[in-house]
Amino acid sequence: MDPNTPRTFDNVYYKNLQQGKGLFTSDQVLFSDRRSRNTVNLFASSNAAFNxxxxxxxxxxxxxxxLTGNQGEIRRDCTRPN
Known part of the structure; x- marks a missing residue:
C-alpha cells in the first residue's frame, strides 16, 4: 500500500499518511483521527517501533x-460460509 517503497517492509506508509498521501480514504483517516494520529506519528518516526x-x-x-476437522471450514468466499 506504499507506492514509494513497494518492495520494502518499512514505515514509509505512515510517513505518506502524514503528508496526506494515503492511497485510500480509510487509510488517511488513521492520521486525521485524533485517536490514531499519535500511533501514525510514532510509526512514521521510528521504523523500529513499527517493526x-x-x-x-x-x-x-x-x-x-x-478450527479444524468438523469444527471449521476453508471458505470458497470469505464473506459467507460454504
Missing amino acids: QAFVAAVTKLGRVRV
Whole structure:
C-alpha cells in the first residue's frame, strides 16, 4: 500500500499518511483521527517501533485457535460460509 517503497517492509506508509498521501480514504483517516494520529506519528518516526508493533500483532494472531476437522471450514468466499 506504499507506492514509494513497494518492495520494502518499512514505515514509509505512515510517513505518506502524514503528508496526506494515503492511497485510500480509510487509510488517511488513521492520521486525521485524533485517536490514531499519535500511533501514525510514532510509526512514521521510528521504523523500529513499527517493526516491534508488527511482531507483537503477528504473535497475537498466531495464538488464535484455528478450527479444524468438523469444527471449521476453508471458505470458497470469505464473506459467507460454504
